[in-house]
Amino acid sequence: MTTKERKASAARHLIESILAVMVPDGTEEFKQMVQKKFQLVDSWTTGSSEDLNAIMNEVSAQYMSSESRVNRILILSLVANSVSYLKVEQYIPGLSAYMYNKAKKFARRNRNTDLTETKTVVKYNKEAVESFVDFITSPVVMVGLPYGVRNVKLSDGSKIEIPNSIRQQSAKEIIEMYKSVWEDNNESDLPLxxxxxxxxLSHCTATKRESTTCVDYFIATGMESFDGxxxxxxxxxxxxxxxxxVTKQMKDELFYAAQYLRTDYRLHIKNSSRISDHCAIFSLSDTSNGKLSETCTQGPEKHFHDLRCDRCERTNAILDKIETHAKExxxxxxxxPTLADGSMLIKHKEELDLIRKYKKGILEMKKHLLRAAVTNKERQTITEELKDNEALITLDFAQKFLPKWHREKQVDYFGKKGISYHIAxxxxxxxxxxxxxxxxxxxEGSVTQDSRLVVPTIAHFLKELKKVGVTKVHLRSDNAGAYHSAATLGSLYWLMEETKMSIESYSFSESQNGKSSSDRDANRVKRRVKEYINKGNDVTTSSQFFDALKANPPNGISVYHGKVTITDEGATQWKGVSNLNYFTIEQKGIRARRYRNIGEGVLFEKKHLKPIKGVDEFADEAGFLASNIDSDAxxxxxxxxxxxxxxxxxWYTPKCAKKSNCLKEPDEVSTTIVEDVPSNVIGDLYSCPEPGCSSTFxxxxxxxxxxxxxxxxxxxERMTERDYALNYFARRLEDANAADSCPIVSTAVKQMKETTPDGKLLEGWALPTKAVRxxxxxxxxxxxxxxxxxxVKNKKPMNPFAVEKMMRDSKKFNVNDLLDGRQIAGFFSREADKRRHAATSTSSATSVAPSAAVTQQKKQKHRRSLRTRSHHGKHRRRHAEVANTGEDYSISEEEHPDAGWIRFLKIEEFWDLSDEFYSATFENRDTIFSQK
Ligand SMILES: [Zn+2]
Ligand SMILES: [Zn+2]
Ligand SMILES: [Zn+2]
Incomplete structure (x- = not known):
């Protein structure tokens, strides 16, 4: 026997005796469990190099097409411990050592989850399913969901099914996370x-991916464009x-581009940069107004745009390349014309149109990501600069709550009214x-989510905050019409006078960004109400909703129930307000900028403001109330x-519920880009959901x-970018491409160089595209x-993206009539609102506010009519009649282009990911649960 074999034999004996001590009556079974852990890795290392090549191609394809960082680490972890960095890097060019090392450590982690466990089969337990689905769809856990795993088309049929391995691994992760959170917070055993x-999980992840479940419109459109x-x-x-x-190269480049935009691109954005693709000042300066722009070539950070980023250029190159082919x-x-019957010509022309549309969708996503990076930074700066007793408040309407008629019951919820609640x-x-x-x-009752509801609500909580000693606030929200409007901004001074609270600024975040904390609290609220319902209570009215929270208020939340009454309708007119995102309150007026620190801003004088005034009557209150600490002592x-x-x-600070398990972990932040994996990450379950953040806990x-x-x-996720001076650009890029073995890009770059000027970005390139009204x-x-x-018939709203496609494919409409998913979503939300009002107009006498669809002028007029005629409710019928003509569907000039989409996400009918998952679980309950 060789030394090695002898050692192996000794080790085997040792392990067996250890096992006998550890698990005296289940050694065999336990041994299998232990071995199972090594099997996955083994399966990659045995076999020929041909097998390895096939596996690595599949891993690389999955890695490239995966949409979340956690999933990519997970995919890498399947091979990281058996294949060297250099080898992996051949298949995933540019892979950073950081990602590789992280995957290595991730693979070594001890997992206790055995998926083949055969516990007694339980009966369908609605409450337990809800709790689990809520957990897996919560913003923090979402990232690890094996939802993004795709059936990537490969030329040969490889034997090993990587997507299944990935799904299994992801499922283990998620189950482990759920167990750990459950054990930290609950006394009882796991319910499932x-x-x-x-x-x-396997039924949920098998559900068809729908764009609407991705709430970020720009990312959904961008990713669909890549798919196209x-x-x-x-x-x-x-x-x-x-x-x-060549096909493979093009597809790889497409994956590469999509991933770059989704991951590292936002890390490249700087306030000022020598690369025009990365320079916030340059890309967000409004050249039509000197006060809303900033010159890069002046000031302390003056610079020229004389560098290019290879990754941005590479993205442009592949998109241009595909268009060029189509043109050819x-x-x-x-x-x-003798080539065929001409049908190919039509086909290729259509392709060319589509490619242009897709390129536009991808560019819009890039702009959105840049704006998201910039506005996230704004938020971070505000938070960092808060002084003692200062606060940042994020305002948001939660999706209206449709209780009792739970969706899985498949009842007709169209036309039913949800309960509106607001989270600050x-x-x-x-x-x-x-x-x-x-x-x-x-x-209380049916309300319209507009400025007239928001302003008195702000007044209410500012007065509450005053009680706990807060002296100054910054307000922030998304671009919903209720917030981003002349009416709300025009009421800021009145709010300060009314509440004696100082308001420093009001800023708007890029759509679907920076509201994870209010989303999380909306989830906590919803969870408590569902628990209350599952205990056998009814929640069909706003008072019952309040009672549910009063019975068991979540930590750090105060709950109020009541109504607001408007005493002055206000009439601030502010042309162009929807283009402005950052407002600071000064002595003489409100200074407005498109983005923080870009330009001196335009001053809107205080004397022109005609604020909404109102009285709040929130009679019921519960939870962690400010009035409990209303004294100096x-x-x-x-x-x-x-x-x-x-x-x-x-106040609420995150705490661990069980004393015994509370481990305080360091949270050190490096201000430069992290290249090394810190040694403490090996056992960490929870990854920060902030894009690009590598912190784990x-x-x-x-x-x-x-x-x-x-x-x-x-x-x-990839190696540090290389920025190229324009003069050396082409040559250096060719060097890099030699290593990438990707000739199509270098060819494309050469062509691009020859036709340079029109490819150049213009100042203000990332500003939102002006919406066509x-x-x-x-x-x-x-x-x-x-x-x-x-x-309505299918009891599930149609997906606006699918409708967009149907419109295009039907050929019934000319190009100018075609709408995009955002406009369609806006229409659906208005239609739903309209029908709800029509359905209830005969039974209820509560005031009905105008649909958000009507233009500003109409709104004013309508409000006047509301005031004068509110005693005889006829206006409602008038409202329904108007809607049958096309006229009602023009969108107000001063409404932000994202407002319709945001409204769609808030209506009762909107299906989010958790709805998809509940329904998938419910439909398959017979296979998941026992039938007893
Ligand atoms: Zn610049
Ligand atoms: Zn770049
Ligand atoms: Zn983080």
């Missing part, structure tokens, strides 16, 4: 067995227009400690509690703390109403 959770380009390239491949190698195919068909998430500095609190306002005690990290009466509450603090660790034609309205009815 491991195998049940696994079955739920893949389809076109696949089709060209089927026609044998290229050989397989069209030209070839046109030049030689406050993060404050109290004696140097970051703390938070959320105000939840529940409104109480405020002092509260401060001391915050300083000492003790339980407080108002073992305990959920430590992650919560990290998010609240808002300081993130940035680590790129148009009145929908009669035929368009008819078509959309039919689609809406289809949704």
């Amino acid at each position: 067995g491991t195998s049940t959770m696994y079955k739920i 380009l893949h389809q076109i390239v696949d089709y060209w491949n089927d026609l044998s227009l290229f050989d397989a190698e 195919f069209v030209a070839e068909e046109e030049a030689d 998430h406050t993060s404050a500095n109290v004696s140097g400690v970051p703390v938070q609190h959320s105000f939840v306002h529940i409104y 109480m405020r002092k005690a509260e401060r001391e509690a915050v300083e000492k990290g003790l339980q407080t009466k108002f 073992l305990k959920f509450f430590n992650l919560e703390k990290h998010i609240l603090r808002g300081k993130h660790n940035i680590a790129p 148009k009145t929908f034609g009669k035929e368009v309205v008819k078509f959309l109403v039919e689609c809406f009815d289809q949704g």
Whole structure:
């Protein structure tokens, strides 16, 4: 026997004796469990190099097409411990050592989850399913969902099914996370067995991906555009227009581009940069107004845009390349009509149109990501600069709550009215400690979510905040019409006078960004109400909704129930207000900029403001109330509690519920880009959901703390970018491409260099595209109403992106009439609102506010009519009649282009990911659960 074999034999004996001690009566079984852990890795290392090549190609394809960082680490972890970095890097060019090392450590982690566990099969347990689905769809956990795993089209049929391995691994991760959070927070046993959770996960992830479940409109459109380009390239491949190698290169480049934009691009954005693709000042300066722009070539950070980023250029190159091919195919068909019957010419022309549309969708996503990076930074700066007793408040309407008629029951919820509630998430500095609190306002009856509701609500919680000692606030929200309007901004001075609270600024975040904290609190609220319903209570009215929260208020949340009454309608007119995003309140007026620190801003004088005024009547209150600490002695005690990290009466700081398990983890932040994996990450379960952040934690509450603090660790997924001086650009890029073995890019770059000027970015390139305001034609309205009815019939609203495609494919409409998913979503939300009002107009006498669709002028007029005629409710019928003509569907000039989409996400009918998952679980309950 060789030495090695002898050692192996000795080790085997040793292991067996250890096992005998550890698990005396289940050694065999346990041994299998131990071995199972090594099997996955083994399967990659045995076999020929041909096998390895096939596996690595599949891993690389999955890695490239995966949409979340956690999933990419997970995919890498399947091979990281058996394949060297250099080898992996051959298949995933540019892979950073950071990602590789992280995957290595991730693979070594001890997992206790055995998916084959055969516990007693349980009966369908609605409450347990809801709790689990809520957990897996919560913003923090979402990232690890094996939802993004795609069936990537590969030329050969490889034997090992990587997507399944990835799904299994992801499922293990998620189940482990759920177990850990459950054990930290609950006394009782897990409500679901491991195998049940696994079955739920596999049914959920098998559901069809729908764009609406991705709430970020720009990302949904951008990613669909990439999918569309893949389809076109696949089709060209089927026609044998290229050989397989070229097809593969193009597809790889598409994956590479999509991933770059989704991950590292936002890490490259700087306030000022020598690369025009990365320079915030340059890309967001409004050249039409000197006060809203800033010159890069002046000031302390003056610079020229004389560098290019290879990754941005590479992205442009592949998109241009595909367009060029399409143009060539069209030209070839046109030049030689004998080629075929002309049907190919039509086909290629359509392709060219589509490619242009997709390129636009991708560019819009890039602009959006840049704006998101810039506005996230704004938010971070505000938080960092908060002084003692100052707060940042994020305002948001939660999706209207449709209780009782739970969706899985498949009842007709169209036309049913949901309960409106508003969340004001406050993060404050109290004696140097970051703390938070959320105000939840529940409104009586049917309300319209507009400025007239928001302004008195703000007045209410500012008065409450005053009681706990907060002296100055910054307000922030998304671009919903209720916030981003002249009416709300025009009321800021009145709010200050009314509440004696100083308001420093009002800023708007890029759509679907920076509201994870209010989303999280909306989830906590919804969860409590569902628990209350599952205990056998009814929640069909706003008072019952309030009672549900009163019975068991979540930590750090105060709940109010009541109504607001408007005493002055206000009439501020502010042209162009929807283009402005950053408002600071000065002595003489409101200074407005497009983005923070860009330009001196325009001053809107105080004397022109005609504020909305109102009275709040929130008669019911419960939870962690500010009125509990309404005295100097109480405020002092509260401060001391915050300083000492003790339980407080108002503020919330993330805490671990069980004393025994509370491990405080360090949260160190590096200000430069992280290249090394810190040694403490091996066992960490929870990854920060902030894009680009590499922080991970073992305990959920430590992650919560990290998010609240808002300081993130940035680590790129690929090697540090190389920026190229323009003069050396082409040559250096060719060098890089030699290593990449990717000739199509270098060819494309050469061509681009020859035709440079028109490819150059213009100042202000990332500003939102001006929305085309148009009145929908009669035929368009008819078509959309039919689609809406289809949704009513199927008891599930149609996906606006699918409708967009149907519109295009039907060929019934000319190009100018075509609408995009955002406009369609806006239409659906208005239609739903309209029908709800029509359905209830005969039964209820509560005031009905105008639909958000009417223009500003109409709104004013309508409000006047509301005031004068509110006693005889006829206006409602008038409202319904108007809607049958096309006229009602023009969008107000001063409404932000994202407002319609945001409204769609808030209506009762909107299906989010958790709805998809509940329904998938419910439909498969017989296979998941026992039938007893
Ligand atoms: Zn610049
Ligand atoms: Zn770049
Ligand atoms: Zn983070």
